[in-house]
Amino acid sequence: MILFRNVNKHFGDFHVLKDINLTINRGEVVVVIGPSGSGKSTLLRCINRLEGITDGELFVNETPIHHKKTNINKVRRDIGMVFQHFNLYPHRKVIDNITLAPKKVVKVTDEEAKETAMRYLHKVGIPDKANSFPAQLSGGQQQRVAIARGLAMKPTVMLFDEPTSALDPEMIGEVLDVMKTLAREGMTMVVVTHEMGFAKEVADRIIFMDEGQIVEEAIPAEFFSNPKEERTRTFLSRLL
Numbered sequence: 196m197i198l199f200r201n202v203n204k205h206f207g208d209f210h211v212l213k214d215i216n217l218t219i220n221r222g223e224v225v226v227v228i229g230p231s232g233s234g235k236s237t238l239l240r241c242i243n244r245l246e247g248i249t250d251g252e253l254f255v256n257e258t259p260i261h262h263k264k265t266n267i268n269k270v271r272r273d274i275g276m277v278f279q280h281f282n283l284y285p286h287r288k289v290i291d292n293i294t295l296a297p298k299k300v301v302k303v304t305d306e307e308a309k310e311t312a313m314r315y316l317h318k319v320g321i322p323d324k325a326n327s328f329p330a331q332l333s334g335g336q337q338q339r340v341a342i343a344r345g346l347a348m349k350p351t352v353m354l355f356d357e358p359t360s361a362l363d364p365e366m367i368g369e370v371l372d373v374m375k376t377l378a379r380e381g382m383t384m385v386v387v388t389h390e391m392g393f394a395k396e397v398a399d400r401i402i403f404m405d406e407g408q409i410v411e412e413a414i415p416a417e418f419f420s421n422p423k424e425e426r427t428r429t430f431l432s433r434l435l
């Protein structure tokens with residue numbers, strides 16, 4: 196579903212992604228971990244071309260993202276993205292935050308958009324907040340709205356960039372629970388997170404990045420109990 200082939204990315208002189216080769220299959224949950232500044236966000240942002248790659252090839256659902264001619268807006272409809280800071284529109288009600296893109300981009304009717312939005316608000320556990328404004332919600336609730344908004348476009352893959360890092364500790368669980376449900380239902384997910392419990396429980400595969408490289412990738416059981424690379428061991432030992 197997502198294929199990186201010898202992908203490199205520079206910011207000016209700075210080589211941020213170094214020869215990335217990575218395949219993510221349909222239905223797979225891949226967790227990306229690594230120190231701050233290692234390129235995790237950039238890796239995610241390349242997938243929907245929020246950042247362009249410098250060289251190599253990058254495919255999403257067989258569409259070449261690296262080709263200038265590719266209609267990226269069409270590709271982006273298929274990719275939901277959830278950020279650390281929820282990026283909701285503060286002056287719009289929860290329901291309108293969710294219906295906006297389907298109405299504007301996919302031209303679904305008002306009624307259909309509302310129906311879909313309510314379905315996903317149920318799914319994330321806060322249908323009663325439909326007519327609230329973002330500021331009236333807790334951080335955990337706002338992030339669940341952001342997830343519902345992503346899902347309302349019926350994407351084939353969801354990208355999460357540290358979705359719980361800005362939350363108070365008591366709200367992390369409710370967001371991770373929604374993500375676990377999605378994973379169980381077979382959504383393809385790429386998740387950058389520091390939540391190792393989530394990684395152990397939900398990931399099909401863990402990618403460890405350091406200094407722009409994929410240093411190691413393994414299934415969680417192997418990754419946590421028997422990391423092969425020195426850099427991975429050092430990183431994991433610092434978490435304890």
Ligand code: ADP
Pocket residue numbers: 206209211229230231232233234235236237238
């Ligand atoms: P991570 O998400 O792992 O913390 P990032 O992908 O955000 O890492 O950033 C990787 C490196 O690229 C960092 O050193 C960061 O400062 C740099 N970087 C990120 N975005 C830009 C940008 N737009 N211009 C220049 N440098 C950037």
Ligand code: MG
Pocket residue numbers: 235236237356
């Ligand atoms: Mg980041």
